[in-house]
Amino acid sequence: MPVIGFLNPTSPDGMTDRLRAFRQGLKDTGYIEGENVRIEYRWAENQIDRLPMLAAELIRQGVNVIAATGGEATASAAKAATMTIPIVFGVTEDPVLYGLVASHSRPGGNATGMNFLIAELGSKQLGLLHELVPAAARVGLLVNPKFSATERAIRDVTAAASTMGLQVDVVRASDSREIESVFGTLVHNKADALLVGPDPFFASRRLQLAILAARHALPAVYNVREYPEAGGLMSYGTNIRDAYRQIGVYVGRLLKGAKPADLPVVQSSKFELVINLPTARALGIDVPPTLLARADEVIE
Numbered sequence: 001m002p003v004i005g006f007l008n009p010t011s012p013d014g015m016t017d018r019l020r021a022f023r024q025g026l027k028d029t030g031y032i033e034g035e036n037v038r039i040e041y042r043w044a045e046n047q048i049d050r051l052p053m054l055a056a057e058l059i060r061q062g063v064n065v066i067a068a069t070g071g072e073a074t075a076s077a078a079k080a081a082t083m084t085i086p087i088v089f090g091v092t093e094d095p096v097l098y099g100l101v102a103s104h105s106r107p108g109g110n111a112t113g114m115n116f117l118i119a120e121l122g123s124k125q126l127g128l129l130h131e132l133v134p135a136a137a138r139v140g141l142l143v144n145p146k147f148s149a150t151e152r153a154i155r156d157v158t159a160a161a162s163t164m165g166l167q168v169d170v171v172r173a174s175d176s177r178e179i180e181s182v183f184g185t186l187v188h189n190k191a192d193a194l195l196v197g198p199d200p201f202f203a204s205r206r207l208q209l210a211i212l213a214a215r216h217a218l219p220a221v222y223n224v225r226e227y228p229e230a231g232g233l234m235s236y237g238t239n240i241r242d243a244y245r246q247i248g249v250y251v252g253r254l255l256k257g258a259k260p261a262d263l264p265v266v267q268s269s270k271f272e273l274v275i276n277l278p279t280a281r282a283l284g285i286d287v288p289p290t291l292l293a294r295a296d297e298v299i300e
Contacts, residue, residue, distance in 0.1 A: 001037060002036075002065075007055055007066060009043075009048055009070040009073060010206060011045050018058050018244045046204060074089070085110065092148075093118075106261065109242070110261075114265070116268050117238055118149075118224070121271075125221045128291070130166065131290075137166060137192055138192050138194040140193070141195050142179075142197055144197070152296040155195075187218075196227070210232040224240045229276075
């Protein structure tokens with residue numbers, strides 16, 4: 001029975017839907033976990049420095065393919081650990097920048113996968129936030145200094161804010177305690193709204209973020225639908241579940257004998273706007289009808 005190594009920087013908590021989508025992708029290519037394929041899971045529990053050790057563990061287990069999900073750090077750890085075992089990654093920005101592939105169309109080497117484009121959507125998210133809360137003049141941008149795409153996100157959002165006439169306060173957090181203190185800083189600075197930057201750790205803390213945003217009456221926009229599902233106000237970004245399904249499809253194709261060098265990197269093409277109406281009402285926000293009409297899902 002072939003073995004898949006599944007590597008992720010966070011924890012299994014909250015990953016149920018993504019894992020279901022990954023398994024669906026495998027099923028689409030003829031593989032069902034426990035029947036004709038086994039999956040070895042390794043979770044870094046938000047400790048990025050554990051990823052190289054976990055990647056090495058998977059290689060010692062003799063896995064046939066590694067699904068390196070959750071960002072550039074995971075993909076880089078897998079790539080550094082092996083030059084022969086096929087790797088399917090899921091990253092938030094251009095994998096060429098990190099030396100993971102030679103090009104999108106001809107990856108070369110032993111890795112290919114998905115570019116979720118999450119790190120490149122900050123300006124769009126800021127525009128939607130401005131449309132939802134037009135009176136907001138000062139916007140907090142929450143980033144994780146340990147996340148590889150952070151600097152790109154800061155550049156994109158600050159450039160977009162300049163054209164919109166908005167002021168951006170960049171605040172940083174890399175653990176749950178720092179997230180708590182960040183909201184105190186935002187309130188002290190009289191921030192009118194919040195944009196949460198791309199980061200797997202933030203996604204794992206989405207309930208904490210939604211609660212704190214509600215407690216401090218701070219309208220916030222996020223990058224994946226799990227946030228408004230947890231009570232956040234609004235998200236715009238890649239349909240992450242479809243992306244995980246695509247990773248599963250690529251893993252299945254590699255198990256069938258395809259070569260990573262021959263499978264082009266897939267750019268996310270499905271994006272979704274999700275709005276949580278009860279949260280909007282609790283914040284005293286009247287969502288413009290034009291925004292509601294464009295939403296892919298409105299949580300009632």
